[in-house]
Amino acid sequence: MSDMTADRSPGKAGETVQGMTRAQWRMVVLASLGGALEYYDFVVYGFFAHAIAKQFFPEASTFIGLMLSFSVMAIGYFIRPLGGIVLSSIGDRYGRRKVFLVSIAGVSAVTFCLSVLPSYATLGLAAPILLVLLRAIQGFCIGGEMPGAITYAVEATPTRAGLAVGVIIATLNFAGLLANGVNVAVQSLLSAENASLYGWRIAFFLGGVFGLISYWMRRNLEESPEFQKMQGAVVKQPFRETIRSHGGAVLIGGLSIATMGGFTGIFYGHMPTYLVQQAGYAPRAAAIAQNVALIVGAVGLLVAAWLGDWIPRRYILRVSAVLLAVLSWPFYAALTAHSMNLIVLCSLAWLAFSLASGTWGAVLADLFPVHVRFSGIALCYNVSVVLFSSFAPIVASLLTRVTGSPNAPALYVSAVSVIALLASFGIKGAQARAKRAGA
Helix, strand or coil: CHHHCCCCCCCCCCCCCCCCCHHHHHHHHHHHHHHHHHHHHHHHHHHCHHHHHHHHCCCCCHHHHHHHHHHHHHHHHHCHHHHHHHHHHHHHHHCHHHHHHHHHHHHHHHHHHHHHCCCHHHHCCHHHHHHHHHHHHHHHHHHHHHHHHHHHHHHHCHHHHHHHHHHHHHHHHHHHHHHHHHHHHHHHHCCHHHHHHHHHHHHHHHHHHHHHHHHHHHCCCCCCHHHHHCHHHCCCCHHHHHHHHHHHHHHHHHHHCHHHHHHHHHHHHHHHHHHHHCCCCCHHHHHHHHHHHHHHHHHHHHHHHHHCCCCCHHHHHHHHHHHHHHHHHHHHHHHHHCCCCHHHHHHHHHHHHHHHHCCHHHHHHCCCCHHHHHHHHHHHHHHHHHHHHHCHHHHHHHHHHHHCCCCCHHHHHHHHHHHHHHHHHHHHHHHHHHHHHHC
């Protein structure tokens, strides 16, 4: 199995980094579709969290209603590790393709249901209960989607694993861009009252349509080449094997991508509401700034992903963590003081984050041998998302309320960046252990 678990960390003398074939590009693009739908849904929920709170928690105060709405978002994250365990175990035993089809179908169905879910005024207490249930089902399916895409991309393009995973992550930015575009359209074409009443339903409905198209395109996706090679060496209990033999790698991996979890939780889940309600920006101006920042970030992360095929990715990850830890407070200070153009500010923040965004997926893939790679990545990713993304909007809002400072969310971004920086120093050793386990 040494050919399937070769160290993909770059920078070795005499190593040849080849380009991707057309077939490999096709496989990577198809693998990216589910993660794109995941982030589209996440961003849409963040944009319309206030409107959703009004319709499903109308008897709560504005602040409590918003906290309840963010909590529903968090519930979807809490169920992810369970979904990741179940789906990744299936993927490590029976193949990546089966998981891809199940997960995209589940997420698409739930997104459609969210778009037509009756409000509290129609169903009473059953409405928020169904909202929680749908988000839980969606979280379960998503738990295996992004880890599966990363696993598949790495195994389909072993010589350009960094760039392949970077392409997958870049599609998340474009999914966020699409969600932002839908938000701008809703805010522009509908009155403020109608945008709050049913604009969010239109956005979720469009996400469901996108999901069905993605499912149809994935039907003919081939199985991962590396998984096909190791058919006779599958592990019967991948989750147990991952915890027993690679628990240290899971811990290092989950903490080293804390920046990814924290930043995306803040930027997607908290920032849309924060910019309007706390920082005083017009909804349209905030959405446009985030659109531009996502484009800048997508370009930046592709450059970082390409670079990660030539130099050790852990170095790039560390630079991003240091930049975010140091610059988060100045960013929020300029944001709340309106002392700098909003588009420039958001773009600079995404540039700093793009170094981590373009490399974290391939870093995780390097930590595990192929027979438990899906399970290992799923554990790292989902635990990190639960710990650092799901709580981000709630913690940021509470920090602002408790300290009285509108700049307080910067403390959270700095904290998760320091965690990622410290954990990154264990990456090299974990990669070496993964090589020995797969030899």
